Amino acid sequence: MKYLKTIGFNSNQPVGRGFNYPYDIDFCSDGRIFMINRMGGMNKAGVRIQIFTFEEEWLEEFGSEEFTIPVCLSFDEDDNVYITDEFLNEVKIFDPSGKFLRKWGNEGPEDARIQGPAGIIHHPDGFVYLVEQFANRISKFTKDGERIKSWGSEGSGAGQFKLPWGITVDSSGNFYVSDWRNDRIQKFDPDGEFLENFGESGNGEGQFHRPSSVAVDSKGFMHVADWGNERVQVLDPDGAFYQMLEGEATLSMWAEEWLKVNLDEFDLRRDSSLLIEDLPDHLKTAYHKASQSEPVFWGPVSVKIDLEDRLYVTEHSRHRIQVFEQSN
Amino acid sequence: MKFSGRQLAAHLARRAGFGATPDELDRYVEISYEDLVEQFLDTSGASYTPDDLIFRRHVDIHTMQGHVAAYWAYRMISTDKPFHEKIALFWHQIFATGENKLNNLGSLNNQVDMFRRHGLGRYDDLLVELSKDPAMIIWLDNHDNHNGSINENYGREILELFSMGVGNYTEEDIKECSRAFTGWNVKNGEYLSKMAFKDSIWPYGRIQWHHEYREDDHDDGEKQFLGESGRFNGEEVVEIICRQDATANFIARHIYNFFVADEVPVPQWGETPPQDPEAVAFLANAYKLYDHDIKSVMRVLFNSDFFKAAVFQRVKSPVELIIGTLRATGEYRVPVGGDVGLFGAMEEGKFMGQTLLDPPSVEGWHTGKEWINSGALVERVNFASSRVGDVSKPGVKSLISRIVKILGKDFSCTELIDASIEVLGTAQIDMSTRETLIKEMEDEGSFNLDDQIGTENRIANLLTFLVSTPEFQLA
Numbered sequence: 130m131k132y133l134k135t136i137g138f139n140s141n142q143p144v145g146r147g148f149n150y151p152y153d154i155d156f157c158s159d160g161r162i163f164m165i166n167r168m169g170g171m172n173k174a175g176v177r178i179q180i181f182t183f184e185e186e187w188l189e190e191f192g193s194e195e196f197t198i199p200v201c202l203s204f205d206e207d208d209n210v211y212i213t214d215e216f217l218n219e220v221k222i223f224d225p226s227g228k229f230l231r232k233w234g235n236e237g238p239e240d241a242r243i244q245g246p247a248g249i250i251h252h253p254d255g256f257v258y259l260v261e262q263f264a265n266r267i268s269k270f271t272k273d274g275e276r277i278k279s280w281g282s283e284g285s286g287a288g289q290f291k292l293p294w295g296i297t298v299d300s301s302g303n304f305y306v307s308d309w310r311n312d313r314i315q316k317f318d319p320d321g322e323f324l325e326n327f328g329e330s331g332n333g334e335g336q337f338h339r340p341s342s343v344a345v346d347s348k349g350f351m352h353v354a355d356w357g358n359e360r361v362q363v364l365d366p367d368g369a370f371y372q373m374l375e376g377e378a379t380l381s382m383w384a385e386e387w388l389k390v391n392l393d394e395f396d397l398r399r400d401s402s403l404l405i406e407d408l409p410d411h412l413k414t415a416y417h418k419a420s421q422s423e424p425v426f427w428g429p430v431s432v433k434i435d436l437e438d439r440l441y442v443t444e445h446s447r448h449r450i451q452v453f454e455q456s457n
Numbered sequence: 458m459k460f461s462g463r464q465l466a467a468h469l470a471r472r473a474g475f476g477a478t479p480d481e482l483d484r485y486v487e488i489s490y491e492d493l494v495e496q497f498l499d500t501s502g503a504s505y506t507p508d509d510l511i512f513r514r515h516v517d518i519h520t521m522q523g524h525v526a527a528y529w530a531y532r533m534i535s536t537d538k539p540f541h542e543k544i545a546l547f548w549h550q551i552f553a554t555g556e557n558k559l560n561n562l563g564s565l566n567n568q569v570d571m572f573r574r575h576g577l578g579r580y581d582d583l584l585v586e587l588s589k590d591p592a593m594i595i596w597l598d599n600h601d602n603h604n605g606s607i608n609e610n611y612g613r614e615i616l617e618l619f620s621m622g623v624g625n626y627t628e629e630d631i632k633e634c635s636r637a638f639t640g641w642n643v644k645n646g647e648y649l650s651k652m653a654f655k656d657s658i659w660p661y662g663r664i665q666w667h668h669e670y671r672e673d674d675h676d677d678g679e680k681q682f683l684g685e686s687g688r689f690n691g692e693e694v695v696e697i698i699c700r701q702d703a704t705a706n707f708i709a710r711h712i713y714n715f716f717v718a719d720e721v722p723v724p725q726w727g728e729t730p731p732q733d734p735e736a737v738a739f740l741a742n743a744y745k746l747y748d749h750d751i752k753s754v755m756r757v758l759f760n761s762d763f764f765k766a767a768v769f770q771r772v773k774s775p776v777e778l779i780i781g782t783l784r785a786t787g788e789y790r791v792p793v794g795g796d797v798g799l800f801g802a803m804e805e806g807k808f809m810g811q812t813l814l815d816p817p818s819v820e821g822w823h824t825g826k827e828w829i830n831s832g833a834l835v836e837r838v839n840f841a842s843s844r845v846g847d848v849s850k851p852g853v854k855s856l857i858s859r860i861v862k863i864l865g866k867d868f869s870c871t872e873l874i875d876a877s878i879e880v881l882g883t884a885q886i887d888m889s890t891r892e893t894l895i896k897e898m899e900d901e902g903s904f905n906l907d908d909q910i911g912t913e914n915r916i917a918n919l920l921t922f923l924v925s926t927p928e929f930q931l932a
Contacts, residue, residue, distance in 0.1 A: 138660040150516045169517025170524050171797050198794040216795030292513075310509075339509050357509060384660030394657060397648035403664065405644065411574065412567075412667055420521070420563055420665040421644075427662075428519055446520040447661045 130352075130363060130440055130453035132377045136185055138384040139448035141168075143175030146187040146383060148448040153201045153342075153431040154441055157208050157225055161188065165199045165212065167445065173197065178212070178227065183435075183452070185382040191227030201295065201431070203249045203257075205272065211257060213246035220246060220259065220274065233274025241276065243268070248296035248307070248342070254319065258296060260306065265290040267306060267321065280321040285311050288323040295342035295431070299349060307340045307353070314343050314353060314364075327351065327368040332358050332415065335370040344432040344440065346455070352440055354432045359419040361429055361442055376426035376442070378451050419446070426451070460768055462486050466493055467882045468768045469759060471932045472716050473497040474539030476781040478852065479859045479880050494759045498752055500577065503538035506531045506790060514792040521563030522663055525556075526803040526813040529569060533780045535790050544751075545572035546776065547715050549814075552587055552619060553821035554596045556814050560656045561592070561649075563665040565814055568592040577752040580708060580744070581699040584619065588691050591643040591666035595653060597819065599638055600646040604676040607635040614819055616698070623727050625703035626683060633680040637694040640675030643668060699749050702741070709740035709754075716758060718770035719825030736763045769931040772828050775809035777932060778837055782924075785881075786844045787852030808836040829930065837930060842921035845881075848913045856880050857916045866906060870898035877919055886928050894922055 140147020150167035157163060161180050168175040176199065178192040197216035204210050208225040218235040220243070234243040245263030252258055256277065257270045266281035281290050291310035298304055302319035312330040314337075317323055328337040338357030345351055349366030363372040380388070388395040405422040412421065419427035428446030435441065440453040460468065466485040470477035474497065477485060485493050511531055512519040518528045533542045549569060556562050568590050575583045587593055594600055594611070602608040612635030616626045643649060643666045652663070680689045683697050698704055710731055714720040717736065721729045731737040739761065740754060747753035758764055773781065779802055783789060789799045806812055810833050811822055822828075845853055863876040874894055878886065886894075898919065906912055923929065 139658045139662045141658060150520075152516070167516055169520075169522065170515070170800060216793075309513075339513075378661070380660065387659050391657075391659070394648070394651060394655070394659070397651050401645040401648040403645065405667075408667055411571075417567075417665070421667055423661055423664055428516070445516050449661055 130372060130374060131456040133452045133454045135378045135381040135449050135451050137381055137449040138387060149175060150445045151443050151448060152445055154433055154443055155202050155204050156435050157204060163202060163210055165202055195221060200247045201249050203251050205251045211249055213249050215245045215247060218243050247294045250296045250298050252298050253302055260293045260296050262292050297344050299345040305343045305345060307343050309339050309341060312337045314340060327364060342431045344434045346434050346438050352432045354429045356430055359415040359426050361432060376424060376451055378424045465490055465765060469493060474543055475777060475784050476882060478785060497540045498756060500538045500541035503536050503541050505536040511792050514794040520662060521566050524800045525562040525566050527800045530799055530803050534783045541573055544576040545569050548572040548576050550821050551711055553816035553819055554592050555816050559592055559595055560653045561663055564592040580749040580751060581695055584695045585692055588638060588641060589668040591668055594643050595650055600642050600650050602635055602639050604639045604674050609635045611638055618819060620698045620707060621701055621703040622707045630683055633682045634694055636676045636680055637689045638691045640671040641691055642671050705741040705744045708744060709737045712740055713737050717764055717767045719772060722823040771932045772825055772930055773932045774828060775806040775811035776813055779806055782841045782844050785852050786850040788850055805840055809833045838925045841924040845924050846917050846921040848917045853917060857913050860916055870895050877923055881923055886926050890926055
């Protein structure tokens with residue numbers, strides 16, 4: 130992959146353009162990008178969905194007051210967007226204009242309710258697949274929330290999970306799950322049968338620390354948000370390490386516009402070196418490097434591939450999206 | 458007064474930590490007091506709520522852009538090495554650095570981590586690390602301290618507030634000290650300090666800081682400092698400071714004030730002698746005897762007779778009260794997304810007079826009896842009583858079951874109150890308060906132990922009374 134551009138900038142306002150803890154994105158068929166704006170702490174007012182384009186045109190927003198802890202989102206073939214909320218234990222569904230349609234998950238007998246919904250994906254089979262992180266399982270639902278089947282349990286064996294997070298599907302209908310606290314990606318066939326694992330704990334090539342999200346491009350390459358290592362890894366279709374992405378953000382259009390009217394910071398910034406190559410020994414960790422160095426990933430929480438096979442890396446702690454394109 | 462082994466263990470746990478549950482005390486009394494001191498002093502390999510869970514559930518804590526007091530609180534309430542956090546809290550009180558000027562809580566959190574790494578080592582090393590600490594550099598303007606154009610702020614405070622105290626140095630010493638710290642800056646300090654002072658989050662959020670030594674901005678000339686001369690840099694100045702008797706006395710009094718018994722506020726130390734000059738001299742001598750090693754000073758302190766006799770001689774700081782209560786009630790051990798209760802608990806400290814990571818000034822907080830005024834007392838009582846009165850909290854359930862176990866089937870209201878006092882680990886309460894509580898319990902009638910919910914609620918109600926007594930405010 131090759132770096133292409135950066136989208137977004139930080140704004141902690143409850144309305145309008147700018148991101149505050151962006152958490153996941155997905156693509157409407159008309160090219161619009163929908164993004165979960167998570168906000169932080171007690172600031173619930175700005176938890177919402179923002180809509181913009183690859184060209185950085187900010188369009189609109191919706192969903193304020195609808196969410197507490199939204200986690201992931203996914204469009205169905207009708208361009209309705211499904212959004213999970215781990216606190217409310219709900220999936221909320223909106224039409225392409227942001228109009229609320231329905232919700233499900235937190236009704237009925239207690240043992241039928243969903244438990245900590247995180248990753249969500251629409252499969253070509255027409256069903257919705259949901260990561261229930263607190264139940265350590267993957268569940269198949271109809272679009273109206275009827276549970277069809279589930280697989281997985283707590284543990285570190287094949288097909289078991291520890292607080293799983295993201296989920297995606299490849300062109301053959303196989304599932305890939307970010308098994309967050311087992312530091313691996315698990316692959317399942319379209320029926321939920323375990324196929325194989327990728328990765329192990331660590332910070333070397335092909336090793337992960339708390340992977341949060343996985344996306345598969347048209348050629349079968351896996352792109353893993355190696356969240357705890359503050360990086361993205363690309364694995365080839367066989368699961369072998371292929372490429373390490375550390376982030377190389379530049380100024381987005383919105384960022385440039387802001388700096389043009391804040392020239393005191395613009396001037397000082399121009400004279401600074403914000404890509405930190407060396408740190409004191411006690412700060413030589415992935416977290417500290419990311420927190421002290423602006424261009425690299427900090428909190429790469431979500432990876433998504435668009436129809437043009439471009440990779441979008443959403444960074445919750447730098448409040449932006451870095452976009453990469455195929456290099457060949 | 459002679460204290461039992463269990464009372465002494467509880468005393469040590471309050472001072473070197475945030476108190477102990479009955480189960481913890483059971484373990485503590487299995488070993489000698491001296492071994493228990495060593496156990497507290499060993500801060501290696503601490504276990505606490507892991508960062509990955511906190512960051513996943515509270516994304517703004519990942520950036521350290523907000524609620525970092527709650528982040529520290531997760532550590533304080535869950536750690537199995539509470540002295541590690543207590544010593545960090547001690548240094549935070551002395552080297553008081555605040556978010557209100559920095560607007561960079563991540564760097565302030567890194568300062569707290571520095572206190573964990575160096576807080577029990579040689580004082581010389583701690584002061585050098587403090588002088589390199591980027592939060593301290595920005596807080597006291599050392600990024601504006603240049604060769605040929607000194608800013609005296611840090612040079613003054615390292616002498617006045619961090620080592621020797623007023624009256625033990627000259628204005629000329631301040632200037633020479635400041636010259637020694639020229640060039641001690643922060644990477645990209647010009648831009649990042651501008652962001653801090655404008656409270657700017659643009660374009661991509663806050664950037665945390667690290668130290669940069671700028672040799673070309675350092676005044677390498679001859680200096681006269683505290684009667685010595687040389688081309689001193691910061692390290693040499695710190696070495697001179699740390700071998701002064703005034704520094705030994707100053708640090709000893711701080712240790713006494715925080716760990717033994719309340720002193721008058723620091724600004725009055727110049728004219729008010731220590732309440733126990735022998736104890737302070739004993740600690741100052743230990744500082745010199747053990748080559749400025751803080752852990753060694755703490756060891757002789759915790760084993761000293763004056764420490765063992767100082768049971769309930771301090772007013773709990775708001776942070777000690779909050780954390781001690783939450784450790785007792787067993788709350789917030791596992792972070793839950795959307796549950797910001799711990800954020801709110803730490804913010805209640807503000808109404809009690811102490812906002813962690815946001816001291817009122819570089820002097821820190823005024824402690825002891827100054828923690829208590831009518832408004833703060835109401836907040837303290839309300840906080841503690843609302844927590845221990847909630848039988849749904851795991852720690853409260855545990856306290857109640859321990860009380861029931863002590864009492865057995867047949868007990869008097871007096872025995873119930875005594876058992877509750879023991880389990881809470883609080884002081885012997887005032888006799889008139891005790892009589893009032895006994896009458897209150899007797900007026901409510903006898904207990905029906907078959908009614909588990911009713912029994913739990915009555916005992917929980919008694920616990921709320923006990924944490925509302927003046928004695929519960931003491932450590």
